[in-house]
Amino acid sequence: MIGKRILLIVGGGIAAYKACELVRLIRRQGAEVTCVLTEGGAHFVTAMTLAALSENPVHTTLWDLRNEVEMGHIQLSRQADLVVVCPATADLMARMAAGIADDLATTLLLATDKPVLAVPAMNVRMWQHPATVRNIATLRDHGVAVLDPDEGVMACGEYGPGRLPEPEAVMVAISDALTTAHPQPLEKPLAGRHILITAGPTHEPIDPVRYIANRSSGKQGFAIAAAAARAGAKVTLVAGPVTLSTPHGVTRIDVETARQMAAAIDAALPADVAIMVAAVADWRSADQAQQKIKKDGSGTVPPLRLVENPDILADLCKSAHRPPLVIGFAAETNDVLAHAQAKLARKGADWIVANDVATHQMGGEINALHIVSAAGVESLPEMPKDAAAAVLVQRIADALA
Numbered sequence: 001m002i003g004k005r006i007l008l009i010v011g012g013g014i015a016a017y018k019a020c021e022l023v024r025l026i027r028r029q030g031a032e033v034t035c036v037l038t039e040g041g042a043h044f045v046t047a048m049t050l051a052a053l054s055e056n057p058v059h060t061t062l063w064d065l066r067n068e069v070e071m072g073h074i075q076l077s078r079q080a081d082l083v084v085v086c087p088a089t090a091d092l093m094a095r096m097a098a099g100i101a102d103d104l105a106t107t108l109l110l111a112t113d114k115p116v117l118a119v120p121a122m123n124v125r126m127w128q129h130p131a132t133v134r135n136i137a138t139l140r141d142h143g144v145a146v147l148d149p150d151e152g153v154m155a156c157g158e159y160g161p162g163r164l165p166e167p168e169a170v171m172v173a174i175s176d177a178l179t180t181a182h183p184q185p186l187e188k189p190l191a192g193r194h195i196l197i198t199a200g201p202t203h204e205p206i207d208p209v210r211y212i213a214n215r216s217s218g219k220q221g222f223a224i225a226a227a228a229a230r231a232g233a234k235v236t237l238v239a240g241p242v243t244l245s246t247p248h249g250v251t252r253i254d255v256e257t258a259r260q261m262a263a264a265i266d267a268a269l270p271a272d273v274a275i276m277v278a279a280v281a282d283w284r285s286a287d288q289a290q291q292k293i294k295k296d297g298s299g300t301v302p303p304l305r306l307v308e309n310p311d312i313l314a315d316l317c318k319s320a321h322r323p324p325l326v327i328g329f330a331a332e333t334n335d336v337l338a339h340a341q342a343k344l345a346r347k348g349a350d351w352i353v354a355n356d357v358a359t360h361q362m363g364g365e366i367n368a369l370h371i372v373s374a375a376g377v378e379s380l381p382e383m384p385k386d387a388a389a390a391v392l393v394q395r396i397a398d399a400l401a
């Protein structure tokens with residue numbers, strides 16, 4: 001995304017506040033963003049907020065002569081690599097579909113020769129109304145990538161599809177749109193497949209306030225879940241305690257401990273592929289205290305006896321419901337490939353994806369993965385976790401083809 005230019009049109013809906021977070025995320029990825037705020041959008045967020053976050057002037061009106069001299073609306077619509085409409089209201093999409101150009105946003109959308117990504121957000125009844133359904137179909141027909149909204153409780157209190165996807169999910173669609181000619185991949189190589197993924201750490205309680213944990217952020221597992229969903233798979237993501245939002249189109253089951261993770265995996269089977277990315281705690285406290293352990297004043301340290309947790313990956317490989325393709329991860333600090341090869345045999349997995357957590361710290365944004373299997377080792381170059389996820393999902397699609 002570095003150096004890419006995005007024109008972000010902010011429509012008039014309560015979800016407009018999420019556009020502010022989106023601006024931050026786009027800039028954090030190294031891209032530049034210029035905002036256009038519709039009259040409706042300005043009722044929800046201010047041009048000042050967007051200007052401060054984007055560090056660029058915000059355009060609000062077609063009739064701003066100064067802008068027309070410095071930068072005409074045609075130029076504004078074409079200097080971007082991608083036009084993103086977020087939130088795309090029912091009204092804005094209706095005008096887009098009809099080719100109406102009665103304000104700056106719709107004029108830019110009609111004049112642009114760049115890919116357009118629309119991120120709808122509206123009340124569930126508005127989303128399901130035949131007029132909106134028809135307008136979305138028309139827009140898709142015109143080559144606009146329209147994201148499906150999330151399902152959930154809306155600002156108006158109703159429940160259903162219509163919520164704006166989380167900004168992280170919109171970011172993934174944006175980076176897809178920038179890397180491919182088609183913002184939403186038409187090819188769904190994993191359509192019809194169920195992919196089961198674990199991600200994040202586990203927390204093993206010592207007493208009600210303390211636990212054993214590790215540094216896993218869950219980012220790589222969540223990125224793989226997002227990439228698999230984009231490739232058309234039905235994705236079940238069993239997540240340990242992390243602070244990430246659920247990728248678009250992914251079913252998430254939150255767990256805390258290794259034993260809960262093992263039970264969630266059992267319940268989610270059968271699957272075509274299992275990808276065990278979680279950094280499962282190897283041990284848990286043998287005697288979990290029901291009350292907070294207190295110091296007794298004598299300086300005596302309480303004994304912390306550990307017992308081994310179930311090995312979810314190894315147990316899955318031995319199970320009668322073993323998915324045809326089982327992939328484990330290995331975070332190693334030394335002798336990465338040797339440990340990965342040993343783990344492949346020990347766990348009974350088909351592939352072990354290894355990464356060196358001495359050079360790429362756990363919890364970071366970048367990974368350099370080695371895909372180890374009986375066929376050999378493929379070492380991927382260093383890349384952002386999203387990109388590594390996309391490559392791994394492609395390899396999985398190739399293996400299943």
Ligand code: CTP
Nearest residue numbers: 276277278280309310311312313328329330331
């Ligand atoms: N794993 C698991 N259940 C466990 C431990 C690990 O499912 N109790 C899975 C991880 O999700 C990962 C793979 O096994 O896919 C390797 O995890 P790792 O912690 O590297 O392996 P360990 O068996 O714990 O080996 P070691 O700690 O000795 O490196």
